[in-house]
Amino acid sequence: MLRFMTAGESHGPALTAILEGLPAGITVDLKQINTDLARRQQGFGRGGRMLIEKDKAEIMSGVRFGQTLGSPVTLQISNRDWANWQERMSQFGKPAGSMITAPRPGHADLPGILKYGRNDVRDILERASARETAARVAVGAVCKELLAAVDIKIGSYVVNIGGVNAQAVPESYEDLLKRRQQSELGCIDPEAETKMKAVIIEAKEQGDSLGGIFEVVAYGAMPGLGSHVQWDRRLDTKLAGALMSIQAIKGVELGAGFACANLPGSQIHDEIYYDSNRGYCHHTNNAGGIEGGITNGEPIIVRAAMKPIPTLMKPLLSIDISSKEPLKANTERSDVCAVTAAAVVGEAMAAFVLADALVEKFGGDSIAEIMKRVTEYRQYVRKGSSDCG
Numbered sequence: 001m002l003r004f005m006t007a008g009e010s011h012g013p014a015l016t017a018i019l020e021g022l023p024a025g026i027t028v029d030l031k032q033i034n035t036d037l038a039r040r041q042q043g044f045g046r047g048g049r050m051l052i053e054k055d056k057a058e059i060m061s062g063v064r065f066g067q068t069l070g071s072p073v074t075l076q077i078s079n080r081d082w083a084n085w086q087e088r089m090s091q092f093g094k095p096a097g098s099m100i101t102a103p104r105p106g107h108a109d110l111p112g113i114l115k116y117g118r119n120d121v122r123d124i125l126e127r128a129s130a131r132e133t134a135a136r137v138a139v140g141a142v143c144k145e146l147l148a149a150v151d152i153k154i155g156s157y158v159v160n161i162g163g164v165n166a167q168a169v170p171e172s173y174e175d176l177l178k179r180r181q182q183s184e185l186g187c188i189d190p191e192a193e194t195k196m197k198a199v200i201i202e203a204k205e206q207g208d209s210l211g212g213i214f215e216v217v218a219y220g221a222m223p224g225l226g227s228h229v230q231w232d233r234r235l236d237t238k239l240a241g242a243l244m245s246i247q248a249i250k251g252v253e254l255g256a257g258f259a260c261a262n263l264p265g266s267q268i269h270d271e272i273y274y275d276s277n278r279g280y281c282h283h284t285n286n287a288g289g290i291e292g293g294i295t296n297g298e299p300i301i302v303r304a305a306m307k308p309i310p311t312l313m314k315p316l317l318s319i320d321i322s323s324k325e326p327l328k329a330n331t332e333r334s335d336v337c338a339v340t341a342a343a344v345v346g347e348a349m350a351a352f353v354l355a356d357a358l359v360e361k362f363g364g365d366s367i368a369e370i371m372k373r374v375t376e377y378r379q380y381v382r383k384g385s386s387d388c389g
């Protein structure tokens, strides 16, 4: 079983993740991790913090001479901004600066202070902040290395921002990367991107914020990851939970998703074919690569909807938690739109879920064992025989 935990506050010294259960022998490339961390910082509409940070991972355990050891991998990302927050975020000093008492609608502020019995909203927002997702992206980048060893590749792209829809669909992983390269928003439809930028500029001018939708696609997954036998072993359960765990994600769809509800079965279900090169296959993929909680060999397609950023420069009404008087919600430096960043986090979470499913199915304490078993299994699947060797 693969598992990870993160720790760290948005303006604390660092973000940390411990990833446990990785087989030994996976190549770990800091450059790859840092490339994903840099992608997470990008996106038209991000706030001033992105000008301060230059996220880089340090590996504190579990890797020797560029390979995993099978022991827990600890990843750490320092917060450059910590230098400006040491007093306000002091672990043992006296409270410095004024308290935040105007919770923002849509953020963890109000439920958080009630649940944890705090009277300064900062005690909540520091950990609720999506700064934490930098640690998840580092974890995902390591999981991608495991998946790449068995030819599974994950990409993502933005398909909607503030109601502006992109029309393009990538033909392959390589096509996705190529078309995304030119984009500032992680979108593969340049016409839509121009309109997306315009609505972001407009929202910023209005003191408003925007959400949107991104799609994550995993190419090359073999049939048989996940299981139908128990609710919590279904791969769709795990993917939906993982994507929904990202701050501000409010909806997750697999394949045709909600559109399935509007069409008859004859137009939704993917007919089954057999091809001696590929084994069983489909000419459509409305299932999004998962049937009965198990991968069916087609690309895995998950979509997630992000709500608009809660911090508004023209704030909504709130209540002062000390006086109970109405007032405007707290404003502070903020993103206007972070769908591009959320897509990179979505990739990371999907990579983690698939890496876990791979380790569950193929076991193995070393990547060599996994690769050998995957090769044999792929041969068996191509033959389409019930003899699994």
Ligand SMILES: Cc1cc2nc3c(=O)[nH]c(=O)nc-3n(C[C@H](O)[C@H](O)[C@H](O)COP(=O)(O)O)c2cc1C
Binding pocket: 047, 106, 107, 108, 128, 129, 130, 131, 133, 246, 247, 248, 249, 307, 309, 310, 311, 333, 334, 335, 336, 338, 341, 342, 345
């Ligand atoms: C990459 C990313 C960046 C975000 N940036 C901000 C931000 O700058 N300001 C803000 O108020 N919310 C931001 N959010 C959203 C909040 O973190 C989120 O709405 C909050 O944690 C409440 O959680 P919930 O939306 O899941 O209920 C961001 C989310 C993501 C994924």
Ligand SMILES: C=C(O[C@@H]1CC(C(=O)O)=C[C@@H](OP(=O)(O)O)[C@H]1O)C(=O)O
Binding pocket: 010, 047, 048, 049, 081, 128, 129, 130, 131, 132, 134, 247, 333, 334, 335, 341
């Ligand atoms: C505020 C939130 O997340 C943001 C995500 C974020 C990052 O690195 O992604 C950095 C933080 O920067 P700042 O110092 O400007 O607060 C947050 O802005 C939030 O999620 O509530």
